[in-house]
Amino acid sequence: MRVDVVSIFPEYFTPLDLSLVGRARANGVLRLAVHDLRSWTHDVHRTVDDTPYGGGPGMVMRPEPWGDALDALAPAELTPAGLSPDGLAPGGSTLPRLLVPSPAGEPFTQAMAHELASESHLLFACGRYEGIDQRVLDHAATRMRVTEVSLGDYVLFGGEVAVLVILEAVTRLLPGVLGNAGSLDEESHTHGLLEAPMYTKPAAWRGHEVPEVLRSGDHGRIARWRRDEALARTATRRPDMFAALDPASLDKRDRAA
Ligand code: ADE
Secondary structure, eight states, rough: OOOEEEEOOGGGGGGSSHHHHHHHHHHHHSSEEEEGGGGGSTTTTTTOEEETTOOOSSSOOOOOOOHHHHHHSOOOOSSOOOOOSSSBOTTTOOOEEEEEEEEEEEOHHHHHHHHHHHHEEEEEEOOTTTTTTTHHHHHTTTTTTEEEEEEEEEEESSSHHHHHHHHHHTTTSSTTTSOHHHHHHSSSSHHHHHHHHOSSSOEETTEEEEGGGGGGGGGHHHHHHHHHHHHHHHHOHHHHHHHHHOOOOOHHHHHHH
């Protein structure tokens, strides 16, 4: 997967050299490039922002550097205007997907991470201040798929940290990145449930014992216990997720629990 990130703070992305994301980059599974938005400015002050039309506090990012950055990273000849509803170019080739982190975006979820992991080219535009001039997104939407995405109901200084989060969630879903693909199947959010608690050795620690069932070797009982814990956790911590469970996915013993 190719990923381009544009930001006025490229240094934010140095952690992407580390750990499993760093290894995915080294392996070529993830071809990531980080670009400084200011390299597409043309004035001595390398200006990227200005005061908002209509007044109000803060500054808005000017459209010109963003327009030039997107033209350079997703050239218009490869992304002709006139998208089909499925986001494909007239010739059927896949267009880059532009993601713009914003507290006003649609919620980032594990389902969206899976969807993004199947793309061939992601472009991230990191806004700062009060955001990016809306015309940048409107113009980009004529030749690529644009999604404003929010990490949650709180406000960050800019999109950089959100991109780190999204990229980590997406990279671990890329083929070959996780050693044990089975762990993808059991983790929280994969089946609309939070994961049951996990334990390792020693069996007793500071007066707290590992639940007996996990040491029993009885795989049927262990699976049942994990399922009950997952249901109970989801019901208390995430009533919204619990209410959204498909009743057909619950067995008789789930309903009794
Ligand atoms: N930028 C500022 N706040 C944000 C949020 N909550 N999610 C994504 N991007 C943001």
